[in-house]
Amino acid sequence: MKNLPTWLDPEPWLNGTFSAQEAQDALSAESPNEETLAALLSPAAMELLEPMAARAQAITHRHFGRTTQLYVPLYLSSYCPGGCAYCGFASDRKTERHKLSFEQVETELAALKKMGLEELLLLTGERTPQADFDYVLKCVELAAKHFHKVTIEVFPMSGKEYGELAAAGCTGVTIYQETYHPATYKEMHRWGPKADLFQRLETPDRALTAGLRVAGLGTLLGLSDPIFDLLALYRHIRHLQKTQWKSGLTVSFPRIQNETGGFQAPHPVSEKRLAQIIFAFRICLPDVPLVLSTRESAAFRDGMAGLGCNKMSVASKTTVGGYGSEGSEEGQFDVNDNRDVETFCAMLREKELEPVFKNWDATYR
Amino acid sequence: MKRPIREHRARPNLVDCKLKCPLDFCKTHDTLCANEIRIMKNKTENLKLGPYTFQSRLILGTGKFSNTETMIRAIEASGTELVTVALRRFNREMPDDDLCAPLAKLKNIKLMPNTSGAMNAKEAVRAAQLGRELSGSSIVKVEIHPNPHHLMPDAIETYAAAKELAADGFVVLPYIPADPVLAKKLEDVGCAAVMPLGAAIGSGGGLSTADMIALIIRDSSIPVIVDAGLRAPSEAARAMEMGCSACLVNSAIAAATDPAAMANAFALGVETGFAARNAGLMQKREIAVATSPLTSFLQ
Numbered sequence: 307m308k309n310l311p312t313w314l315d316p317e318p319w320l321n322g323t324f325s326a327q328e329a330q331d332a333l334s335a336e337s338p339n340e341e342t343l344a345a346l347l348s349p350a351a352m353e354l355l356e357p358m359a360a361r362a363q364a365i366t367h368r369h370f371g372r373t374t375q376l377y378v379p380l381y382l383s384s385y386c387p388g389g390c391a392y393c394g395f396a397s398d399r400k401t402e403r404h405k406l407s408f409e410q411v412e413t414e415l416a417a418l419k420k421m422g423l424e425e426l427l428l429l430t431g432e433r434t435p436q437a438d439f440d441y442v443l444k445c446v447e448l449a450a451k452h453f454h455k456v457t458i459e460v461f462p463m464s465g466k467e468y469g470e471l472a473a474a475g476c477t478g479v480t481i482y483q484e485t486y487h488p489a490t491y492k493e494m495h496r497w498g499p500k501a502d503l504f505q506r507l508e509t510p511d512r513a514l515t516a517g518l519r520v521a522g523l524g525t526l527l528g529l530s531d532p533i534f535d536l537l538a539l540y541r542h543i544r545h546l547q548k549t550q551w552k553s554g555l556t557v558s559f560p561r562i563q564n565e566t567g568g569f570q571a572p573h574p575v576s577e578k579r580l581a582q583i584i585f586a587f588r589i590c591l592p593d594v595p596l597v598l599s600t601r602e603s604a605a606f607r608d609g610m611a612g613l614g615c616n617k618m619s620v621a622s623k624t625t626v627g628g629y630g631s632e633g634s635e636e637g638q639f640d641v642n643d644n645r646d647v648e649t650f651c652a653m654l655r656e657k658e659l660e661p662v663f664k665n666w667d668a669t670y671r
Numbered sequence: 672m673k674r675p676i677r678e679h680r681a682r683p684n685l686v687d688c689k690l691k692c693p694l695d696f697c698k699t700h701d702t703l704c705a706n707e708i709r710i711m712k713n714k715t716e717n718l719k720l721g722p723y724t725f726q727s728r729l730i731l732g733t734g735k736f737s738n739t740e741t742m743i744r745a746i747e748a749s750g751t752e753l754v755t756v757a758l759r760r761f762n763r764e765m766p767d768d769d770l771c772a773p774l775a776k777l778k779n780i781k782l783m784p785n786t787s788g789a790m791n792a793k794e795a796v797r798a799a800q801l802g803r804e805l806s807g808s809s810i811v812k813v814e815i816h817p818n819p820h821h822l823m824p825d826a827i828e829t830y831a832a833a834k835e836l837a838a839d840g841f842v843v844l845p846y847i848p849a850d851p852v853l854a855k856k857l858e859d860v861g862c863a864a865v866m867p868l869g870a871a872i873g874s875g876g877g878l879s880t881a882d883m884i885a886l887i888i889r890d891s892s893i894p895v896i897v898d899a900g901l902r903a904p905s906e907a908a909r910a911m912e913m914g915c916s917a918c919l920v921n922s923a924i925a926a927a928t929d930p931a932a933m934a935n936a937f938a939l940g941v942e943t944g945f946a947a948r949n950a951g952l953m954q955k956r957e958i959a960v961a962t963s964p965l966t967s968f969l970q
Contacts, residue, residue, distance in 0.1 A: 367735075367926045368873050368874070368875060368922060368926055369873045370735070371734055371735020371736065371737075371922070371925050371926065372735060372736060372737035372925065372926070373734075373735060373736075373737075422764075422765045422767070422768065424762070424765075424768075454759075519790070519819075520819075547820065551817075551818055552790060552817040552818060553819075554819040554820070555820070593820040593821060593822075593873075594820060655738060658737040658738070658741075659737060660736060660737050660738050660739075661768075662760075662768065663762065663765055663767075663768040664759065664760065664761075664762040664765070664768055665759055665760065666759050666788065667758050667759040667761070667788060667798065667801075669758070669794065669797050669798050669801050670759070670788050670789060670790070670794050670798070
């Protein structure tokens with residue numbers, strides 16, 4: 307099996323053991339690095355959750371203010387030729403497939419606009435004839451007419467295609483590596499265009515080179531040893547900060563949720579562990595936006611708001627459509643925070659955090 | 672739980688305060704350098720930015736506040752007359768999310784749209800024009816940071832945008848690295864002031880560029896405003912003591928436990944520093960000055 311490139315391989319920082327004092331030292335590191343992150347992700351740092359939260363909160367306030375940026379996902383299609391073992395839209399799932407017509411897309415956009423949201427994430431499965439590049443391009447064009455910030459989480463594309471999307475008004479791309487662990491990646495991505503780890507790995511770089519301004523990275527927590535994946539994710543971000551210095555980068559922390567296929571996470575991550583991970587990333591990547599979706603429970607999101615994450619999805623549906631119409635029956639995964647925009651914003655305000663709907667302008671396209 | 676808002680005392684009116692040295696008194700000191708005399712003469716003058724004059728020398732940024740009410744309270748407590756607001760936070764379609772409209776309602780406060788988010792001169796020029804159209808204000812803070820993480824200003828693109836906007840009639844205040852050569856070049860193309868950074872935006876690093884800012888002040892014929900990096904009012908006071916014409920503060924106020932109280936403290940810091948500068952700081956000396964001259968034995 308092909309090895310990870312040296313700039314990404316987390317091997318030198320794996321299997322380290324950290325004392326309580328070393329974890330404490332990492333907490334106040336002046337120039338955080340891989341060693342710092344490894345220490346903050348270690349069992350020893352589990353005992354430091356409170357001071358880690360305090361440090362993470364102070365950094366978040368300083369860099370992002372007392373604000374939380376909002377975005378909303380819109381699933382365009384559930385067709386997928388992919389064989390991702392953990393996904394409710396994988397091609398071997400018996401789920402009925404749906405795709406929004408352009409007319410339905412307009413209806414959904416109007417409903418989302420009514421909710422006041424200004425940052426939209428458009429999603430599909432892997433590339434299929436039903437939802438191909440031209441379909442995504444048209445949906446971006448429609449969305450860009452109404453929303454200041456339109457981003458995509460679809461399938462890896464060529465540089466030329468990303469360039470066309472940027473010209474049509476697309477600002478960013480979300481592309482999770484899911485896992486950086488080659489053997490696990492192979493096991494989890496059983497067939498389809500996503501089966502090649504390295505092709506996926508190069509995608510953020512290709513999209514940013516082609517003119518998209520922001521790339522969202524993440525690993526699907528639960529698939530593999532989180533220390534391996536998180537150190538690789540950190541190294542991936544640090545690499546892109548050097549090679550794509552003009553680009554924005556964000557990090558998300560999706561945890562495997564129940565889906566229709568009944569997939570069980572081989573390396574489950576508890577809420578407490580997830581909090582530790584987010585605090586550690588905030589300390590080691592102080593100026594990178596950290597994102598938390600409605601996969602997580604309302605109570606967890608309430609607690610984490612402003613503590614490390616500065617960007618959250620709201621009122622999300624993971625069904626195809628569902629904002630302006632009824633939507634498909636089954637979603638990609640279960641949403642655990644079903645609150646509407648108003649209720650969620652009321653919570654943020656109660657915590658003295660300003661919900662920010664618009665933090666971009668269509669003029670920067 | 673909401674924190675109770677404290678009462679803020681009115682800021683002292685230092686313009687009429689006896690602490691400020693009368694000009695006639697200063698004239699008796701023949702050791703003052705030309706630059707100091709220039710500042711002495713300015714001491715009773717207001718801050719001038721293009722055609723606009725301001726009594727307050729504290730400028731506020733408007734991002735990062737926990738809510739609009741807190742932002743407005745901080746602005747009021749600061750006594751500022753000029754606030755900057757990012758075009759990307761203008762939201763005419765949703766009043767609750769809009770930063771521009773509530774600021775535009777404030778009496779005696781001038782709006783200065785900024786181009787934060789722009790990656791190059793072309794985008795900044797477009798954003799400035801849109802900002803002027805939407806806000807009705809022709810003062811613009813040119814802010815171009817291609818790297819959205821450390822937010823360091825792009826000197827090359829900022830120069831290009833500032834030149835074009837100044838020629839287009841804007842009152843241009845560019846946010847720049849603390850570079851004395853760039854500062855003079857921006858003055859030459861018609862900027863109303865230059866705004867060198869004290870440290871990275873949101874870093875609270877203070878006046879880490881103090882030596883370069885001192886050089887910019889020494890040679891500048893337009894106001895020099897420290898923008899970004901200040902954490903404590905004492906740093907604002909130091910910037911003013913050095914000869915800065917004003918300070919622009921956002922994170923330090925928005926991230927404070929009590930933003931309005933901190934805004935007031937910064938106002939006092941700026942005024943104290945300005946008053947100290949005008950009062951004529953004593954010269955620093957490397958050696959003690961002996962009461963009896965050491966060389967009195969020489970004929």
